[in-house]
Amino acid sequence: MDSLSNGAAAATIATRTTPITTTASPPSSKLAHLTESLKLEHQFLRVPFEHYKKSIRADHRVFEKEMSAVISGVTEAADADLSKDDAVHHLSSLVSKLQGLKRKLEEGSRIENLQAQRCRARLDHLESADVENLPDWNNTRLKRILVDYMLRMSYYDTAAKLAGSNNIQDLVDIDVFQEAKKVIDALQNKEVAPALAWCADNKSRLKKSKSKFEFQLRLQEFIELVRAENSMRAITYARKYLSPWGATHTKELQRVMATLAFKSNTECARYKVLFEPIQWDFLVDQFKQEFCRLYGMTLEPLLNIYLQAGLSALKTPYCYEDDCTKEDPLSQDNFRKLALPLPYSKQHHSKLVCYITKELMDTENPPQVLPNGYVYSTKALEEMAKKNNGKITCPRTGLVCNYLDLVKAYIS
């Protein structure tokens, strides 16, 4: 077991920056911990809000488009020389167009209300977190984290089951991921149409984030045309859909265009890889990333983020020993494997745990030392002495001594 001294890294950090005061006043109360942990819930509130914004924007666009069409329809009719019947027909169609618009917007408004309700339900849920109902609230949080993981991994059935059995549908984003499912399923079936539709739907925001996802989709379609040896169609396709991206992504475009010269069974490694089915998997991954970014979600599943943080905070060299207590998650093989590449935790002050009671040995329950150097808590030793006529038996070495032979140790 290596001695974990203040390594060079830690020392240089201490000298280069001002003393890190993050732990100057460790939050000892449960309430303080809870308040801090609520601040981690940005995704929880942001996702339904993005969904809400999206519906609002879509409705605005529909209104502008249809209303402009109606107005210009009227202007047309006024300028043209229509017969009475034509005029009546024309105006009637405009009226029904307006009625259609009205219905669409009513439906849109209904959906927006539901989404607003969901946003508010989540705000209420955060507000309801209290020290009294903490175990339940934490349990719900664990379930939310698990559902998030399963949705991202596309384990939709399990996600639905878990959310349904605990009535937390409002607190998780199953419907948002359903939208993603359509695109992902299609991509896995080597179809780009739903993905392209999604890009069109979110055009302005994708442009703002300088996304090249649409370009990658188009490239793949081009490759498929080349694979099918439809060179002429491929070139027409490229002219229409790839050239707009040429200026900003010249190298990639050139590389893919070059595949025209090769066939799909080319052995040339540089171009062979472009024909591999794994390119579709890349597209799925790329889509997942764009999707998460758009909705304000973290790129990694919440489970991974919290698990890494937890494992690192719990990791000590003692966890990997054979007699590590089973209550420590790091006594399990699975967790040990996951924690291998993570940094160890650090302590600035001694934290001692009684071997017998597993409780903390602090000023209220100070450690006491047997003649053989083994240490146990005062509580455990007092109880043992009471039941055994003042005699103490060390559970690890079997040494017997008197309670009066023990010495208190002062450890800060």
Added chain:
Amino acid sequence: MELTTIKDTFDRVNKKQKLSSSKSQEVIDQVGREIEQALEKIQSADDPTSPFDQKSILTDLVLELNAIDPLHQLEGPQKELNLNLSKYQKLLERFFNPDISKAYRNVDFDLHIVNQILASHFYQEGLFDLGDSILNEAGEPEATVLKSQFLDMHQILEAARLRNLEPALKWASTNREKLKQNGSKIELKLHQLQFLDVLQKGTRADAVTYARTYLAPFYSLHKKEFQKLMCCLLWAGRIGSAPYPEITSPTHWENLTEELTREFCSLLGHSYGSPLGVAISAGIEGLPTLLKLVSVMSAKKQEWQAMKQLPVPVELGKEFQFHSIFVCPVSRDQGSEENPPMLMPCSHVLCKQSIMKLSKSGTRSFKCPYCPAEISVGQWRQLYF
């Protein structure tokens, strides 16, 4: 907390959205009415309406619509709505940490291991269909052994809740040796409860038979308990009056589920609580500190990914303290096999290396850093936590 401010801001957003919605409906109605009026005029005009009239009706309509200016009418409410939308978003970004993945390390997080951990978590919690479901959807092999172990446990617990101790007793006797090795008294306890139950509900004769068959083997190790139980025969049918509240108290039944779970898991070499739950709770408590740390170390991404030990402590609740960690108050080094903690006669504890330094490699006496005591050479002894 600031949640009230956030809620108010959202309510404002919602209000603006409703305003915008109703305005657009209003405008649509206005435009619709004008067009319908024009339509009526054209339809109701005496035939033959000269095209010129029709034209003027239409031209008037265009003017009317221009006056209504529907697109412009919506501009105001929409602008206000957008303003409030971005206000709310900024508020969220201010009060909540917008990117909690900053502390994430790009290390290999094996998917298969995570899925297996999830499955065993579900099995431990008794959610067997969820465990099966995730292994199925993830394409992982079935965890039949683990599942059957927890299935057994939950069956025993279900029965115990209904005061049926048969499955529990069967399990206890099958695993008698191992339980005895671990110093567990669960089998005796189960028989105790069963005995008292028989005593309360049945005849004294039944109870005596029960005692002879099942309690007698425990006599040698647990004389006191055995004697108390036999005395309870005197209060058959009204156990509550027996002067042994510690044996007859109903809390034993209440705590039985928890005790059985603990014993069962401990026998399996498993933790009482779900390890996933513990690890994630630790993560939730520790992540804020890690995120602050990352932001302080901002430019040093390389160092963050490569560090072997966190540079600051992450304070967790005491339920997460599983190991004794000794930190020498002088050198701030953590205790280890090579550098163990040493107790000095003044009852203060330093690590071996600090003592070696102060005593000049064990050649000179020194003063304890924490009290006036003089420590002569060799007057220290190793501690074992």
